[in-house]
Amino acid sequence: MSHIQKALTHGLTPWQTVGPFFHYALPWEGGNTLVGSDVSGEKIVLIGQVVDSDGAPIPDAMVEIWQADAGGYYHHPDDPRHAEIKDRDFIGFGRCPTDEEGFYRFETVRPGPVSGPGNSVQAPHIAIGLFGRGLLRRLVTRAYFPDSPLNEADPVLGLITPERVATVIASAEPPVDGIPVFRLDLRFQGDCETVFFDV
């Protein structure tokens, strides 16, 4: 049987939970720092607390992010502008386990706008994957920036009922050492349940 037939016979491999014991295997030193000292663009910190339906912090979750660089380039060959990328040190991927208080933290840059479906432009955003014990599959959301005029016409934000849009817009926190800090809490359930996406 050819590999092609076999793959179609077996179908996609299903998701399973990451479980509680991933810490010694998945996170790596520096995994939540996406920038070096000479990265181009505006350095930012993205933090947030992962909480359950009672608002209790989740200390055993893991957060991954994926984003464009400051110029709006994804460092991936399928970005049509890939050949123009100058800042080859930036990758745009990070991974961070939550701490005892349920917080994640990334040091990165504010991404530029990227193209969306049709002729649309997507407002600057960071894609987020959330993993943990009790999550049979990854939950996907995005962090948008509170001060971006492009949010108004963003094609993905436009798919969310207006009263829930705020759950994917980070809040501006006091800067630390002059670096802007943005916070997006992730809530599984409750009044301010985060909007999670099926992608």
Next chain:
Amino acid sequence: MDVLPYTRQILSEPPSLYPAYTSTVSRSPRQPLVTIPQTLTEVTGPMAFGDRLFRPPVHDMTRQGKGEPLGERIIVSGRILDDRGRPVPSTVVEIWQCNAAGRYIHKKDQHDAPLDPNFTGQGRITTDEEGRYRFITIKPGAYPWRNHHNAWRPAHIHFSLLGRGFATRLITQMYFPGDPLIDIDPIACAVPPEARQRMVSRFDIDTTESGWALGYVYDIVLRGRNETPMENVK
């Protein structure tokens, strides 16, 4: 800009809420997921950065201590493919597991079973050009957990895959053939029976090395890119 999206994974995915797995009750969204089109954000991802992103590769998990770990040495190998059977080359495969006695090295694992000073139970490699990977490890034990009375996890190895894009990310668990615990395990049973079988490795005499170790084959199928543009969900 319209992009060629990846296959949606609906049929093979477990639900977020599966009450028999009790931790899902307080940790699953109550609102339906919002379906969005795959954009440049979702079709791109951290591809082929394994050497820069992660720790040094470990393919032989029996050589990480001063001596040999206890338990049954096994070979676990397979291919990472997309749903059209195309190999996924140069993608990071990360695995982790408990030891032969059913104990993770993790500080929060309180199971009353011995740690093995020669076994950490974690490995990572990148696939070759044909999407192949191969680990040498110790067959993990079953272990009890507190989900319900007399609950036992079937022996399993956790697998984490990146694939080509953000949308192709997959974390799954590999089970062993013939394990009677699989069909009474709430985590495995959250997946419908037919798809559940895709998580069960198969014993393979050709992967087995004479006089040394039994071999198991576990192929993983990730979402593939559609050949032609599909209408994006509005």
